[in-house]
Amino acid sequence: MKAIAHRPQELRDIEGLLDVFPDANVARVSQFIREFAAAADLLDLPTEFEKLLEQRRPQSIPAPHARGIVAKRKARKAAKPK
Secondary structure (H helix, E strand, O other): OHHHHOOHHHHHHHHHHHHHOOOOOHHHHHHHHHHHHHHHOOOOHHHHHHHHHHHHOOOOOOOHHHHHHHHHHHHHHHHOOO
16 A cells, blocks of 8 residues: 555655565565556556666566566476477
């Protein structure tokens, strides 16, 4: 709900929550924000949340969706007969 208000203090609070809960299901939160933003006609809200996440993401760690893609490729490659 903090992302919905998207005031500076709320964004700092989100950063604090992500610090305390680094294993939070960010994909689920992003989905909720997208759905709420569409219903409330706040179309910039998901973009702002993604920017916040991108700023926090270390450069050496790929985005969560990219990690899934890499894992699937490795699994397919390992399963191929030689």
